[in-house]
Amino acid sequence: MKAAVCEAYGKPETVIVKQVPKPAIRPGEILIKVMASTVNSGDVRMRGLKVNGWMKLVMRLILGFSKPRKSILGVTFSGVVERVGAKVSRFKPGDKLFGLTGFRFGAHAEYLCLSERATMIEMPANAGFEAAAALPFGAHTAIHFLQAAGIEKLNRPRVAIYGATGSVGIAALQVAAHYGAIITAVCSSRAAPSLSTFTIDNIVLYDKTEFTRSGQQYDIIFDAVGKLSKKECRSLLAPHGKFVTVGGMAVARENKEQLDLVRQLFEAGNYQAVIDKAFSLDEIVAAHEYVDTGRKIGNVVLKIGQEEVSSL
Ligand SMILES: NC(=O)c1ccc[n+]([C@@H]2O[C@H](COP(=O)([O-])OP(=O)(O)OC[C@H]3O[C@@H](n4cnc5c(N)ncnc54)[C@H](OP(=O)(O)O)[C@@H]3O)[C@@H](O)[C@H]2O)c1
Structure with a gap:
């Protein structure tokens, strides 16, 4: 599968689109065909190791010393369940989901493998994939x-x-x-x-x-x-x-109730998915450059998958 891989801490060009093995699912996991993700402030902070002083050392210890251990960045996604493991009961192939991968990252790729307990739920009924990906972060x-x-x-x-x-x-x-x-x-x-x-x-x-x-x-x-x-x-x-x-030591913890709330608000027409720009996966460097400016309005979306059109 195609993925955007961060090969070193540094400038946007350190992220390279290449072929990597498609993830294999375990019994409690699902394989998601990723349709859209976002490039957000967290992704560019991690890629550029953009923290001050001693926090750089802390980040290297946590995330990887010379490059991110989780080399495929991206924490938000919308997509379609392609396969489910033998012990999965919450989801089935074809379900359209949106959510957050948290410290597993990995959403800037064509496929993503997550535990069925991960922070993800059914997409809002009235949302397209790009809007759904723009909601969670x-x-x-x-x-x-x-x-x-x-x-x-x-x-x-x-x-x-x-x-x-x-x-x-x-x-x-x-x-x-x-x-x-x-x-x-x-x-x-x-x-x-x-x-x-x-x-x-x-x-x-x-x-x-x-x-x-x-x-x-x-x-x-x-x-x-x-x-x-x-x-x-x-x-x-x-x-x-x-x-x-958001600037202190407190870190926002994610949960399904937050996704439920934003889905309800979106379905009721009381929440907008604000998308400043959208890029393809091949344009990942340009997406990082734009988010690096710190001037985006709302979200920058990464378009990854294509919907399959059935010919009847
Ligand atoms: N602690 C946590 O758990 C947590 C979680 C998520 C995000 N964060 C942090 O939260 C921050 C914001 O994240 P984000 O994704 O919303 O960033 P973002 O989308 O990149 O923010 C860009 C926006 O900030 C505005 N801005 C820039 N400088 C400003 C200033 N001095 N005063 C007022 N507005 C300013 C920009 O407009 P103008 O330049 O026109 O004002 C632009 O619209 C980041 O530093 C991120 O790392 C922390």
């Missing part, structure tokens, strides 16, 4: 951090999303809207037009107004790009207000 991160801030327990919380136009930020706007929040989106003037179709009460343009001096009060401030500190935001937090950030 931002949504699971946004749901994790907003729930960690206690959004479910608050009535009409005032929520500020800092960095509202990235994959995580745009998801956070929609998850916060689901919880009935009064939403302030903080983004650049360049990216602001991309938010015109979302329910937002207030927009702060960070290149025109300094958000941390805006004098407003929030129940939750979610820094979805990891650029702020709690100290900078202290004056904006209401009593018992919570500051959460």
